[in-house]
Amino acid sequence: MDFNVFSNLMTGFVAAGTFQNIGFAMLGCMVGTLIGVLPGIGPIPTLAMLLPITFGLDPLSSLIMMAGIYYGAQYGGSTTSILVNMPGESSSVVTCIDGHQMARRGRAGSALAIAALGSFFAGCVGTIFIAGFGPPLASFAQKFNSPDYFSLMVLGLVTAVILAQGSVLKAVTVIIIGLLFGLVGTDVNSGATRYTFGISSLWDGIDFLPMVIGMFGLVEIIRNLEQESIERNPISTKLRDLWPNRQELKEASPSVLRGTALGSLLGILPGGGAVLAAFAAYTVEKKVVRNPSFAFGKGAIQGVAGPEAANNAAAQTSFIPLLTLGLPSNPIMAIMMGAMMIQGIQPGSAVMTSNPDLFWGLVASMWIGNLMLVIINLPLIGMWVKLLQVPYRLLYPAIIMFCCIGVYSSNSEPSQLLIMVFFAAFGYILMRFGCEPAPMVLGFILGPLMEENLRRSMVLSRGDPMIFMQRPISATLLALTACVVLLIVLPSFRKTREVAFQE
Amino acid sequence: MKITRRELVAGIPALAAANGLGLSPVFAQEAADAYPSREVKFICAFPAGSGADVYVRYFAERMRPVMKRTIVVENRAGANGNIATTYTARAKPDGYTVYVHAPSALAANMHLFKNPPVDVVKELQVAATINRQPFMLTVHADSPVKTINELVEVLRKKGDKASYGTTAPTSKVAAAWFNKVFGIKPVEIAYKTAGDTMNDMKSGALDYCMHDPVHAVAQSNNGALRMLGVTTKGRMKALPNLPSLHEQGVTDLDVPGWWAAMVPKDTPKPIVDKLNKLWREVIDSEETRQFMAKFGADTWSASPEEAQAEFAKDVRAWGDYIKLANIEPQG
Numbered sequence: 001m002d003f004n005v006f007s008n009l010m011t012g013f014v015a016a017g018t019f020q021n022i023g024f025a026m027l028g029c030m031v032g033t034l035i036g037v038l039p040g041i042g043p044i045p046t047l048a049m050l051l052p053i054t055f056g057l058d059p060l061s062s063l064i065m066m067a068g069i070y071y072g073a074q075y076g077g078s079t080t081s082i083l084v085n086m087p088g089e090s091s092s093v094v095t096c097i098d099g100h101q102m103a104r105r106g107r108a109g110s111a112l113a114i115a116a117l118g119s120f121f122a123g124c125v126g127t128i129f130i131a132g133f134g135p136p137l138a139s140f141a142q143k144f145n146s147p148d149y150f151s152l153m154v155l156g157l158v159t160a161v162i163l164a165q166g167s168v169l170k171a172v173t174v175i176i177i178g179l180l181f182g183l184v185g186t187d188v189n190s191g192a193t194r195y196t197f198g199i200s201s202l203w204d205g206i207d208f209l210p211m212v213i214g215m216f217g218l219v220e221i222i223r224n225l226e227q228e229s230i231e232r233n234p235i236s237t238k239l240r241d242l243w244p245n246r247q248e249l250k251e252a253s254p255s256v257l258r259g260t261a262l263g264s265l266l267g268i269l270p271g272g273g274a275v276l277a278a279f280a281a282y283t284v285e286k287k288v289v290r291n292p293s294f295a296f297g298k299g300a301i302q303g304v305a306g307p308e309a310a311n312n313a314a315a316q317t318s319f320i321p322l323l324t325l326g327l328p329s330n331p332i333m334a335i336m337m338g339a340m341m342i343q344g345i346q347p348g349s350a351v352m353t354s355n356p357d358l359f360w361g362l363v364a365s366m367w368i369g370n371l372m373l374v375i376i377n378l379p380l381i382g383m384w385v386k387l388l389q390v391p392y393r394l395l396y397p398a399i400i401m402f403c404c405i406g407v408y409s410s411n412s413e414p415s416q417l418l419i420m421v422f423f424a425a426f427g428y429i430l431m432r433f434g435c436e437p438a439p440m441v442l443g444f445i446l447g448p449l450m451e452e453n454l455r456r457s458m459v460l461s462r463g464d465p466m467i468f469m470q471r472p473i474s475a476t477l478l479a480l481t482a483c484v485v486l487l488i489v490l491p492s493f494r495k496t497r498e499v500a501f502q503e
Numbered sequence: 504m505k506i507t508r509r510e511l512v513a514g515i516p517a518l519a520a521a522n523g524l525g526l527s528p529v530f531a532q533e534a535a536d537a538y539p540s541r542e543v544k545f546i547c548a549f550p551a552g553s554g555a556d557v558y559v560r561y562f563a564e565r566m567r568p569v570m571k572r573t574i575v576v577e578n579r580a581g582a583n584g585n586i587a588t589t590y591t592a593r594a595k596p597d598g599y600t601v602y603v604h605a606p607s608a609l610a611a612n613m614h615l616f617k618n619p620p621v622d623v624v625k626e627l628q629v630a631a632t633i634n635r636q637p638f639m640l641t642v643h644a645d646s647p648v649k650t651i652n653e654l655v656e657v658l659r660k661k662g663d664k665a666s667y668g669t670t671a672p673t674s675k676v677a678a679a680w681f682n683k684v685f686g687i688k689p690v691e692i693a694y695k696t697a698g699d700t701m702n703d704m705k706s707g708a709l710d711y712c713m714h715d716p717v718h719a720v721a722q723s724n725n726g727a728l729r730m731l732g733v734t735t736k737g738r739m740k741a742l743p744n745l746p747s748l749h750e751q752g753v754t755d756l757d758v759p760g761w762w763a764a765m766v767p768k769d770t771p772k773p774i775v776d777k778l779n780k781l782w783r784e785v786i787d788s789e790e791t792r793q794f795m796a797k798f799g800a801d802t803w804s805a806s807p808e809e810a811q812a813e814f815a816k817d818v819r820a821w822g823d824y825i826k827l828a829n830i831e832p833q834g
Contacts, residue, residue: 044550044551045551045578048551048556048557048560048578049551049576051557051560052560052561052563052564055561055564142701142702142705143702143706144702145702145703145706145708146702146703146708186583186833188693188694188695189693190831191615191830191831191833192831192833193833200581200582200585200586200620201581201582201586203581203582203583203585204580204581204582204583325701325725325727326721326722326725326727327698327701328698331550331553334553334554335557338554338557339557341557341717341721341797341798342557342561342794344797346721346724346725347721347725348721348722348724348725348726348727350724350725350726412577412578412579413579413581413586452695456692456693456694456703459666459690459692460666460692460703460708462663462664462690
């Protein structure tokens with residue numbers, strides 16, 4: 001990082017700090033938080049619908065508003081994950097595991113505050129990352145070829161085994177089930193349709209949204225209905241009780257640091273960067289933290305702090321490929337790219353030199369947006385927590401209604417609702433067998449990417465599997481994978497793992 | 504408004520006449536003069552936020568002042584566009600459901616699937632054309648290859664060690680044609696999106712790619728790709744210095760993509776003509792020309808009859824294309 005970065009950032013703050021731009025940042029963050037909190041209504045359709053409005057704005061204002069919606073939604077998504085066990089997007093799936101458990105034992109306010117503060121910290125670091133290391137990081141990401149991606153996914157899936165509680169066998173089983181669900185749809189190489197049973201709505205594969213809403217949200221509701229007398233912790237809305245206590249802050253801080261570092265690095269990779277970051281951060285926390293006050297899966301604050309910091313850092317650094325290479329790394333970045341092109345700006349390395357105000361203004365606005373989210377959300381925590389006091393007979397039908405609206409509106413297809421119901425039933429069966437849904441979701445997301453890269457690598461090498469060992473990046477990742485497998489298989493480790501879960 | 508059973512029954516003969524025989528010319532003309540008198544729906548066959556969706560929403564925004572009505576974009580994504588196509592074909596033929604999509608892709612679908620759900624030329628009517636856009640043959644900017652001849656030389660030398668990337672049926676077809684003309688047999692690597700090809704192009708694993716214009720133009724401005732030719736027979740007005748592949752020895756290669764606004768086949772002719780007129784106001788404007796040029800596409804306006812003939816021609820051509828590119832129809 002050279003000294004210029006600071007003068008550049010100053011340029012950015014001047015551009016983004018105008019009254020109008022701060023207003024748009026605020027508007028974006030508020031809309032984003034709102035749609036993030038409503039289960040099922042994600043940032044992608046919202047941004048797409050708002051896109052025409054941005055035609056009339058100046059380019060920087062429109063990008064600032066859209067970016068605000070993006071991380072506002074990330075933040076709002078964590079809120080529903082914690083309160084009602086309903087991940088709004090793939091990257092907040094992990095937050096459900098411990099965040100919702102915290103809410104169940106009356107620490108919802110603390111979980112929300114840690115998520116907000118952790119995200120803010122990660123956002124600040126992410127912003128500096130983009131400013132200082134954007135271009136070199138982007139060129140590193142360019143070195144990832146198909147074999148390297150494949151090895152990265154293998155590592156991700158193997159570590160997912162650690163993610164699950166209970167038996168290794170069950171974890172491996174659900175990951176494989178997730179992989180199989182990921183196979184549904186049209187195959188890229190041959191164009192063949194697989195496991196679609198002639199149903200045309202399955203030709204493009206199973207959508208993520210109906211799957212997680214069914215498996216997490218609806219299953220949670222069914223589980224609560226099953227318990228005849230629901231014991232609810234008396235929920236205090238006094239500010240003192242909403243705030244994390246000293247012990248919690250002490251436990252969460254190192255996790256936030258680790259999550260931020262991991263998220264900033266993984267975010268620059270195209271594909272499931274933010275998702276991978278959140279899952280990886282959770283795995284790391286589980287490995288590193290020795291004596292949590294509450295076990296992982298039972299409401300460990302580290303399990304909220306790490307992944308939340310990681311997904312926000314990754315959300316921030318996922319701008320790097322777009323801004324420096326002109327390559328969108330996820331659908332939201334693709335919309336941003338569309339918005340830039342409509343405004344007559346060619347995304348890519350040229351933005352930095354041809355529109356420095358825009359580039360640095362956007363970077364600066366990310367920091368402003370993150371600050372704003374904390375300002376908007378911390379006072380609202382009391383309100384969100386009060387939401388838990390709404391009687392279940394009113395809360396549950398409302399949640400189900402929003403889920404249905406969200407799932408249906410993603411592409412106006414009634415079949416999506418049937419898929420949601422299917423996964424609710426499936427998730428219930430998994431729960432009854434004591435299987436965790438989170439590793440399955442990871443298998444589902446990574447499976448297709450892994451397959452695509454595996455087959456592409458094999459075609460490129462004309463069928464020689466040595467391609468995975470010859471490339472240094474891929475070989476390193478596979479070596480790491482081998483270590484993880486050893487750890488899982490070695491009896492001594494297994495024992496400690498089992499002991500850890502008996503707590 | 505409450506509709507009684509009596510009113511419903513009374514309405515049946517009129518509806519039957521409208522569907523079976525077409526509205527009487529005078530009546531239909533009156534309907535067209537009043538058109539559009541309420542909200543219009545644009546159907547998009549891709550999910551919200553995709554590149555195509557940005558396109559459709561751009562036109563919804565531009566058509567709003569011309570139609571003087573609210574325009575709602577409805578995303579009916581899935582099954583390679585078949586879901587949106589079926590939906591439009593079954594919609595009421597009154598001009599209020601407009602399918603903004605690429606007829607060239609619909610023509611391809613007629614052969615990519617064993618049982619296409621809709622016979623597109625028989626059940627859809629092109630009301631207005633929007634643009635013509637090529638695919639581009641690209642190499643990485645670091646590659647020493649500057650012309651098609653040099654590329655062919657490299658590919659010949661590498662023989663079956665050469666590889667190329669494709670991203671869509673049109674891209675497969677254009678590449679297969681190119682390989683056939685020069686008698687070369689590089690190995691095809693299929694990608695989901697053009698962005699995915701970039702790292703493999705940079706590392707030299709891919710010798711060339713057939714890219715969509717949006718990606719190719721953006722990345723060539725970015726200094727990452729070099730475009731060697733377009734898949735339309737003539738050059739594009741948007742890129743007058745980029746020769747066509749046809750000019751460079753890939754004789755008769757002409758696989759353009761084109762976009763259009765389509766309505767159900769039974770839509771009365773005066774309404775189709777009115778839509779054509781309204782769309783032309785937007786398509787023929789300088790602003791749209793410049794917008795299209797950024798994506799490497801030329802605006803194109805044509806009469807509904809001309810466009811429908813082009814549509815039918817494309818459907819026939821795709822029958823040969825998929826054989827050429829060795830694509831197995833799916834069911």
